[in-house]
Amino acid sequence: MKKLFSRFYMGLIFLFLYAPIAVLIFFSFNQSKSRSVFTGFTLNWYREMLRDDMLMTSLKNTLIVAVLSSVIATLIGTLAAIGISRMKKRVRTVVMNVTYIPVINPDIVIGVSMMLLFVLGTRLLGLELGFWSILIAHITFSLPYVILNVLPKLRQMDHNLYEAALDLGCRRHQAIWKVVLPEILPGVVSGLFMAFTFSLDDFIVTYFTSGSSSFQTLPITIYSMTRKPVSPKINAMFTLLFLVVLLILIFVNLRDSRLEKREQERSSI
Amino acid sequence: MRKRMATPYLIWILLFTLVPLGMVVYYAFTAKEGGFTLQNLTNIPKYAPVFARSIWLALVATALCLVLAFPVAYRIARSTGNRQRTLLLLVMLPMWMNFLLCTRAWMTLLEDTGLINRFLGLIGLGPVHMINTQGAVILGMVYNYLPFMILPLYSVMVKIDRSVIEAARDLGADGIRVIGRIIIPLSMPGIISGITMVFVPSVSTFIISRWLGGSSNLLIGDLIEQQFIGSAYDPYAGSALALVLMVLMLIIMAIMNLFDSEDIEGAMI
Numbered sequence: 426m427k428k429l430f431s432r433f434y435m436g437l438i439f440l441f442l443y444a445p446i447a448v449l450i451f452f453s454f455n456q457s458k459s460r461s462v463f464t465g466f467t468l469n470w471y472r473e474m475l476r477d478d479m480l481m482t483s484l485k486n487t488l489i490v491a492v493l494s495s496v497i498a499t500l501i502g503t504l505a506a507i508g509i510s511r512m513k514k515r516v517r518t519v520v521m522n523v524t525y526i527p528v529i530n531p532d533i534v535i536g537v538s539m540m541l542l543f544v545l546g547t548r549l550l551g552l553e554l555g556f557w558s559i560l561i562a563h564i565t566f567s568l569p570y571v572i573l574n575v576l577p578k579l580r581q582m583d584h585n586l587y588e589a590a591l592d593l594g595c596r597r598h599q600a601i602w603k604v605v606l607p608e609i610l611p612g613v614v615s616g617l618f619m620a621f622t623f624s625l626d627d628f629i630v631t632y633f634t635s636g637s638s639s640f641q642t643l644p645i646t647i648y649s650m651t652r653k654p655v656s657p658k659i660n661a662m663f664t665l666l667f668l669v670v671l672l673i674l675i676f677v678n679l680r681d682s683r684l685e686k687r688e689q690e691r692s693s694i
Numbered sequence: 695m696r697k698r699m700a701t702p703y704l705i706w707i708l709l710f711t712l713v714p715l716g717m718v719v720y721y722a723f724t725a726k727e728g729g730f731t732l733q734n735l736t737n738i739p740k741y742a743p744v745f746a747r748s749i750w751l752a753l754v755a756t757a758l759c760l761v762l763a764f765p766v767a768y769r770i771a772r773s774t775g776n777r778q779r780t781l782l783l784l785v786m787l788p789m790w791m792n793f794l795l796c797t798r799a800w801m802t803l804l805e806d807t808g809l810i811n812r813f814l815g816l817i818g819l820g821p822v823h824m825i826n827t828q829g830a831v832i833l834g835m836v837y838n839y840l841p842f843m844i845l846p847l848y849s850v851m852v853k854i855d856r857s858v859i860e861a862a863r864d865l866g867a868d869g870i871r872v873i874g875r876i877i878i879p880l881s882m883p884g885i886i887s888g889i890t891m892v893f894v895p896s897v898s899t900f901i902i903s904r905w906l907g908g909s910s911n912l913l914i915g916d917l918i919e920q921q922f923i924g925s926a927y928d929p930y931a932g933s934a935l936a937l938v939l940m941v942l943m944l945i946i947m948a949i950m951n952l953f954d955s956e957d958i959e960g961a962m963i
Binding site for chain 2: 434441444445452460502507509524529534535539541562565626632633643647651655660663667678681682
């Protein structure tokens with residue numbers, strides 16, 4: 426009885442989480458543009474989506490920004506984490522408090538504050554808002570997550586390893602590259618992953634920092650398309666993205682499950 | 695030398711986090727025509743109803759998320775192996791999907807002639823007016839941020855030692871006592887970071903309120919957005935609003951920290 430109730434509850438929660446997703450996918454196959462009446466099956470919207478230059482360009486832009494911003498944030502953030510871990514306690518506390526600002530500040534405040542800076546920048550330097558301002562903004566909100574992922578790994582690491590590498594004749598950059606980095610790699614990778622997904626998904630900060638430029642990311646294009654009656658092309662795009670994300674997650678899942686099995690086998694020997 | 699590795703990061707946060715926030719403060723105290731003024735801030739009480747509504751709706755949404763997420767997180771934490779991984783995957787997948795389109799899909803579901811009302815009509819229940827109500831805004835918030843409550847709760851619950859619960863049962867505690875005296879206290883770090891991760895984006899949203907709440911349920915986020923992008927362009931008044939929102943967040947964070955003296959960074963990731 427208790428088990429039945431618990432199953433029923435989990436079912437309801439997942440129904441709630443997946444209802445809008447199911448609706449979006451369902452109407453990507455709808456012949457008419459209606460959002461509530463299904464008039465017949467078609468794959469036309471998928472063809473139209475691939476032909477839509479604006480959608481395709483913004484998808485490409487989103488990926489460019491996500492790759493660049495996450496890689497740059499991971500580089501700066503990993504170096505910063507190593508530096509922070511060696512700081513004196515008082516300095517470190519100050520730096521960490523500043524690091525938390527973009528984490529606890531609402532996105533809209535980050536967005537408008539950077540907008541003020543960039544608008545001033547355009548006036549002083551004659552630059553246009555667009556690719557550069559979006560990239561800088563994405564790096565800025567990703568940095569704390571890289572640092573917060575790497576720092577715990579540095580704390581777990583034995584500090585003597587670095588000293589030992591130096592004693593054994595490593596140069597400092599060699600010691601960091603060959604000894605410290607392999608130790609903290611899992612944190613670096615999960616920081617990179619987090620930065621990448623936050624960048625892909627971001628609407629609010631991009632909305633305020635993109636200005637009126639023609640460089641649009643996918644969420645911005647989707648937002649501007651929703652002002653008019655929405656074409657099911659977007660539903661088709663959504664369905665494809667859903668499948669991609671699902672496949673990635675299943676892949677990661679299978680890998681984890683295999684790793685776990687191997688570990689169990691090893692420990693049973 | 696390793697201390698200096700944080701230098702690029704320190705320059706970055708100075709330029710792109712601290713200077714922009716400084717500009718928000720500067721603009722908040724500057725008149726449209728230039729020169730110092732308190733006018734922008736003394737105008738804020740005019741918006742008191744909007745602030746009250748934002749905080750109230752976000753509080754209700756956060757409380758609902760906590761109540762709904764608690765059993766889900768516990769169930770996932772208590773399951774094992776592949777089952778646990780699959781459940782986690784199902785919780786994380788919606789987080790990756792574009793929130794604009796999902797919120798849009800809720801519009802389709804909740805409309806007076808929408809899918810839910812059509813279904814109710816089929817089983818002979820009258821149409822229920824749902825869209826453009828505060829309830830719809832709360833639903834949108836709960837939908838978008840529920841996974842952000844489930845995940846931190848899960849990550850602390852999975853670490854609770856089963857034998858502690860068994861010991862409590864052996865000593866005669868019933869189910870409710872085990873939850874109240876063991877599980878909730880041990881889950882506190884997850885509860886705190888879950889509350890933060892749901893409340894902050896809820897209180898500052900502007901898309902959910904605009905699409906699901908109609909024109910009569912504007913929130914702080916909508917006000918700020920209108921001052922920076924929308925019709926009522928006035929970054930000075932907008933900065934004052936953003937500043938108040940930021941201070942509000944800091945006060946709430948300080949209160950939350952009283953409940954949880956330990957570091958919350960571990961539970962956030």
